[in-house]
Amino acid sequence: MTHTLSLPWTPVALSSDVPPGTVIPAKLSSGPIAVWRTQSGHLSANGDRCPHRGMRLSHGFVRGETLSCIYHGWRFADDGSCTHIPAHPNLTPPSAIKCNPRQAKESGGVIWVADELPDEEPVFFEGYKPLRSLVVAADETSVREATQATDVDSGLAVNHAGTDIRLLVSDLDGEQVFVILLLAENTSPEACVSASRWAEVMRQKAERICNHGETT
Amino acid sequence: MTDTAMKDAWYPVGLCSDLSADGRKTRLMGEPITVKTGPVGAPEVLNADNEPLPVIIRFGHVWTSLGAPQTDLFTIPEADQPSRKLVDVGVVRVKCSPLRAVENFLDIAHFPFVHTDILGAEPHTEVEDYKVEIRDEEDEVWATKVKFFQPQAAKSAEGGITTEYMYRVPAPTCSVLYKTCPPRPGEWDVICLFVQPLTEDLCDVWPWMALYDEDNTMTELIHFQQMIFLQDRSILENQIPTRLPLDPGMEMPTRADMTSVAYRRWLKRHNYTYGAQLVAK
Numbered sequence: 033m034t035h036t037l038s039l040p041w042t043p044v045a046l047s048s049d050v051p052p053g054t055v056i057p058a059k060l061s062s063g064p065i066a067v068w069r070t071q072s073g074h075l076s077a078n079g080d081r082c083p084h085r086g087m088r089l090s091h092g093f094v095r096g097e098t099l100s101c102i103y104h105g106w107r108f109a110d111d112g113s114c115t116h117i118p119a120h121p122n123l124t125p126p127s128a129i130k131c132n133p134r135q136a137k138e139s140g141g142v143i144w145v146a147d148e149l150p151d152e153e154p155v156f157f158e159g160y161k162p163l164r165s166l167v168v169a170a171d172e173t174s175v176r177e178a179t180q181a182t183d184v185d186s187g188l189a190v191n192h193a194g195t196d197i198r199l200l201v202s203d204l205d206g207e208q209v210f211v212i213l214l215l216a217e218n219t220s221p222e223a224c225v226s227a228s229r230w231a232e233v234m235r236q237k238a239e240r241i242c243n244h245g246e247t248t
Numbered sequence: 249m250t251d252t253a254m255k256d257a258w259y260p261v262g263l264c265s266d267l268s269a270d271g272r273k274t275r276l277m278g279e280p281i282t283v284k285t286g287p288v289g290a291p292e293v294l295n296a297d298n299e300p301l302p303v304i305i306r307f308g309h310v311w312t313s314l315g316a317p318q319t320d321l322f323t324i325p326e327a328d329q330p331s332r333k334l335v336d337v338g339v340v341r342v343k344c345s346p347l348r349a350v351e352n353f354l355d356i357a358h359f360p361f362v363h364t365d366i367l368g369a370e371p372h373t374e375v376e377d378y379k380v381e382i383r384d385e386e387d388e389v390w391a392t393k394v395k396f397f398q399p400q401a402a403k404s405a406e407g408g409i410t411t412e413y414m415y416r417v418p419a420p421t422c423s424v425l426y427k428t429c430p431p432r433p434g435e436w437d438v439i440c441l442f443v444q445p446l447t448e449d450l451c452d453v454w455p456w457m458a459l460y461d462e463d464n465t466m467t468e469l470i471h472f473q474q475m476i477f478l479q480d481r482s483i484l485e486n487q488i489p490t491r492l493p494l495d496p497g498m499e500m501p502t503r504a505d506m507t508s509v510a511y512r513r514w515l516k517r518h519n520y521t522y523g524a525q526l527v528a529k
């Protein structure tokens with residue numbers, strides 16, 4: 033049974049991965065997306081494809097409150113509407129031009145994205161904070177096996193050397209999963225380092241299990 | 249088969265200056281081919297069964313075709329004028345459709361964003377109306393009276409100038425750009441993009457130039473052009489979909505894209521669809 037995979041909101045990054053004025057690529061099961069934060073701190077997400085000539089918007093750059101495509105500089109607002117076409121600076125861009133906006137929300141230091149606005153709020157682990165994220169070249173089943181984790185409210189729970197760890201797992205492209213590690217807020221710096229190392233070991237183990245499953 | 253039309257066209261497959269008796273193995277539209285110096289010293293192109301394919305030597309490159317070309321390879325009379333520097337830039341491999349590579353070459357609106365401070369710079373982003381036509385007699389796409397502000401228009405240009413261009417598409421994967429020539433007002437520099445389709449999503453691009461330039465060495469000119477093209481490559485490998493959509497709806501052109509619109513229309517009219525995405529597909 034998959035948990036995180038079937039959530040209405042997909043965890044795609046840590047809030048700290050997207051500081052104001054930046055854009056990063058991410059993935060939903062419906063396809064690639066660009067996640068970006070305006071200069072003033074507002075978070076947005078949209079399909080990773082410019083409606084003009086198909087360039088990936090995650091290669092663009094944030095300008096003030098808009099996302100600018102790297103190819104011809106078309107600018108988009110957080111609702112997906114086009115606000116400026118540099119080749120025709122005096123033209124008001126037609127409202128038909130849209131860059132597929134998605135729903136984006138932050139909760140507990142994690143960025144969550146959905147195609148349509150879900151009824152429920154994203155999961156929130158009271159008293160936990162994100163430590164790091166990692167990409168694992170394996171499926172969720174292998175991650176479960178490698179971590180021996182148990183299910184808790186839409187995530188996974190593990191205890192490593194006395195440290196409580198929560199994992200959020202989402203599918204990237206069928207061959208990789210995206211994992212976010214959360215620790216209790218009062219976890220000591222040493223325990224954080226140790227949990228981060230454990231995550232690396234877990235990654236290798238999950239990848240081995242997954243590979244093995246394929247070849248045997 | 250919709251690809252027959254493109255099979256009959258000519259494609260660049262190597263530099264004449266690079267030929268050897270051992271030959272270079274490459275691909276053309278998915279077929280393995282070998283480009284080499286033949287027994288009597290003439291360039292030769294062989295298919296997978298070691299059968300010779302038609303060959304033309306022109307513009308410093310070896311050209312061939314998998315089909316039966318009905319026409320000669322196009323010519324560029326300006327390139328024959330004496331005292332021009334003929335520059336073999338070499339090859340750049342790009343993971344994109346050969347048609348996308350040509351379309352990008354026909355585009356000026358990206359200069360300030362992709363070739364920042366070299367071929368364009370903000371706030372000079374406006375593309376004024378220009379003239380586009382499909383010339384029936386030559387069966388070529390032409391864009392003329394194209395003007396754009398360039399901070400450093402060419403290796404030989406100091407400071408910003410408004411440059412005038414003409415673009416020409418004489419073959420499905422080839423484009424010729426004529427560009428005002430700073431040292432010789434009234435003449436045009438000639439910059440070409442010859443694209444070898446390896447597959448529908450992979451190509452080898454052979455830029456070639458015929459310039460009036462006395463100030464720069466061959467190496468400097470080659471480096472300048474390669475730098476420009478590497479900037480384009482970072483775009484070309486990140487467009488979705490990889491293949492060029494020939495049917496309207498998928499992408500959203502404006503007046504600045506008139507050349508691209510005409511190019512797509514011309515490709516479709518001729519069934520030049522290798523590297524294209526059709527709704528029907």
Ligand code: FES
Nearest residue numbers: 082084085101104
């Ligand atoms: S492809 Fe984005 S502005 Fe042209």
Ligand SMILES: [Fe+2]
Nearest residue numbers: 352362363480
């Ligand atoms: Fe370019």
